[in-house]
Amino acid sequence: MSNLDTEKIIPQVRRDILRMVHANNSGHPGGSLGCTEFFVALYYNVMNHNSNFNMDGQKEDIFFLSNGHISPVWYSVLARYGYFNVRELSSFRKLNSRLQGHPTTHEGLEGIRMASGSLGQGLSNAIGAAITKKLNNEKNIIYTLHGDGELQEGQMWEAFMYASGNKIDNLIATIDYNKKQIDGSTDDVLPLGDLKAKLKSFGWSVLEEFKGNNLNSITNTLKEAKELTFKEKPVAIIMHTEMGNGVDFMMGTHKWHGSAPNDEQLAIALSQNTETLGDY
DSSP, rough: OTTTTTTHHHHHHHHHHHHHHHTOOOOOOOHHHHTTTHIIIIIIIIIOEEEEEEEOOOTTTTEESSSSHHHHHHHHHHHTSSSSSGGGGGTTTTTTTOSSSSSOSSTTOOOOOOOOOSSSOOHHHHHHHHHHHHOOOOOOOOEHHHHHGGGSSSHHHHHHHHHHHHOOOSSEEEEEEEEEEETTEHHHHSSSOSSHHHHTTTTEEEEEOOOOOOOHHHHHHHHHHHHHSSSSSOEEEEOOOOOTTSGGTTTSSSSTSOOOHHHHHHHHHHHHHOOOOOOO
């Protein structure tokens, strides 16, 4: 599975996202599309993981999605990697489906270890998992992804302080810095200021990735982040992306944060992502 040309997986993941959200007229395509390259890079090129899923994740890297509303991209990549059957993507947001709008654990979906969607909590959960790895003497890494609007939550900054203060150095937290949230730009809602300087002042090693929608670039940055682990500091990546990336009419605006395309818009979007490994 991991030997596939990962560049060819990206348009297929975009197609999955668009079709899932369209089918139920519900979901969050903007951030999902913007983070497609990140998920493909992480799961196919960087993370040490096993699609033969078990909940404890011993002796493998673990990923937590904190901004759980971008579940479509995660579901697509998990399915395409082999965690569960691709055909299950058609059940997205349906009653009694394992693929709810925000990831849940009670139905036992492979790849999901934490229910998420209540923003601000993912980093605290990830720190707990990282501490567990240390207690078990495992040399594995905990990865997280966060929305930039999520950093307006106070709990995030408590977690940033805790991680550095306790030298949680087997942790890599990536921030999707698209500067947009559901009500507008982050600068209009609540400015984040000099995010890099803030994270460094909180005791983190910080990398800034300005090409978050370039597969090779984000792959290299994730690998660089791995080289910084186990050096007594947690690692953060500020990843600049474009919300709605890969669909021209969804880019450059926050309006597709939580809106589904209609039939005509879906057709246009799919025509811009024609390469397929086989739609579900």
